[in-house]
Amino acid sequence: MKRKITIFKNLNEPYEAMLQRGLQETPDERFVRFFEERAKFRAFMGIKKSLKREIVIRKVSWI
DSSP: OOOOOOOOSSTHHHHHHHHHHHHHSOHHHHHHHHHHHHHHHHHHHTOOSOOOOOOOOOOOTTO
16 A cells, blocks of 8 residues: 555644545444554554453452
Protein backbone atom coordinates (compact mmCIF):
# COMPACT_ATOMS: atom_id res chain seq x y z
CA MET A 1 0.00 0.00 0.00
CA LYS A 2 1.37 3.38 -0.99
CA ARG A 3 1.41 6.01 1.75
CA LYS A 4 -0.29 9.33 1.18
CA ILE A 5 0.25 12.56 3.08
CA THR A 6 -2.91 14.58 3.64
CA ILE A 7 -2.74 18.21 4.75
CA PHE A 8 -5.83 19.48 6.53
CA LYS A 9 -6.85 23.13 6.93
CA ASN A 10 -8.10 22.74 10.50
CA LEU A 11 -8.41 20.15 13.28
CA ASN A 12 -12.00 19.23 12.37
CA GLU A 13 -11.20 17.99 8.88
CA PRO A 14 -9.58 14.64 9.89
CA TYR A 15 -12.54 13.92 12.17
CA GLU A 16 -15.05 14.77 9.44
CA ALA A 17 -13.11 12.67 6.91
CA MET A 18 -13.26 9.64 9.22
CA LEU A 19 -16.99 10.17 9.76
CA GLN A 20 -17.58 10.28 6.00
CA ARG A 21 -15.48 7.14 5.51
CA GLY A 22 -17.44 5.36 8.25
CA LEU A 23 -20.77 6.33 6.69
CA GLN A 24 -19.71 4.86 3.35
CA GLU A 25 -18.64 1.52 4.85
CA THR A 26 -20.84 -1.31 5.98
CA PRO A 27 -20.71 -2.45 9.62
CA ASP A 28 -18.75 -5.53 8.52
CA GLU A 29 -16.14 -3.41 6.76
CA ARG A 30 -15.81 -1.14 9.80
CA PHE A 31 -15.39 -4.20 12.04
CA VAL A 32 -12.56 -5.55 9.88
CA ARG A 33 -10.93 -2.11 9.58
CA PHE A 34 -10.95 -1.72 13.38
CA PHE A 35 -8.76 -4.81 13.81
CA GLU A 36 -6.50 -3.77 10.93
CA GLU A 37 -5.97 -0.34 12.50
CA ARG A 38 -5.38 -1.91 15.91
CA ALA A 39 -2.73 -4.23 14.43
CA LYS A 40 -1.02 -1.24 12.76
CA PHE A 41 -1.05 0.69 16.04
CA ARG A 42 0.43 -2.23 17.98
CA ALA A 43 3.15 -2.71 15.38
CA PHE A 44 3.94 1.03 15.45
CA MET A 45 4.09 1.11 19.26
CA GLY A 46 6.11 -2.11 19.48
CA ILE A 47 3.49 -4.11 21.39
CA LYS A 48 4.35 -7.75 20.78
CA LYS A 49 1.59 -9.71 22.49
CA SER A 50 -1.94 -9.08 23.62
CA LEU A 51 -2.33 -7.29 26.93
CA LYS A 52 -3.64 -9.42 29.78
CA ARG A 53 -6.48 -7.73 31.61
CA GLU A 54 -7.84 -8.86 34.92
CA ILE A 55 -9.69 -7.48 37.91
CA VAL A 56 -8.18 -8.27 41.30
CA ILE A 57 -10.26 -7.71 44.43
CA ARG A 58 -8.32 -7.69 47.68
CA LYS A 59 -9.13 -6.86 51.24
CA VAL A 60 -7.88 -3.39 52.10
CA SER A 61 -4.97 -3.19 54.53
CA TRP A 62 -6.31 -0.38 56.71
CA ILE A 63 -9.41 -2.23 57.98
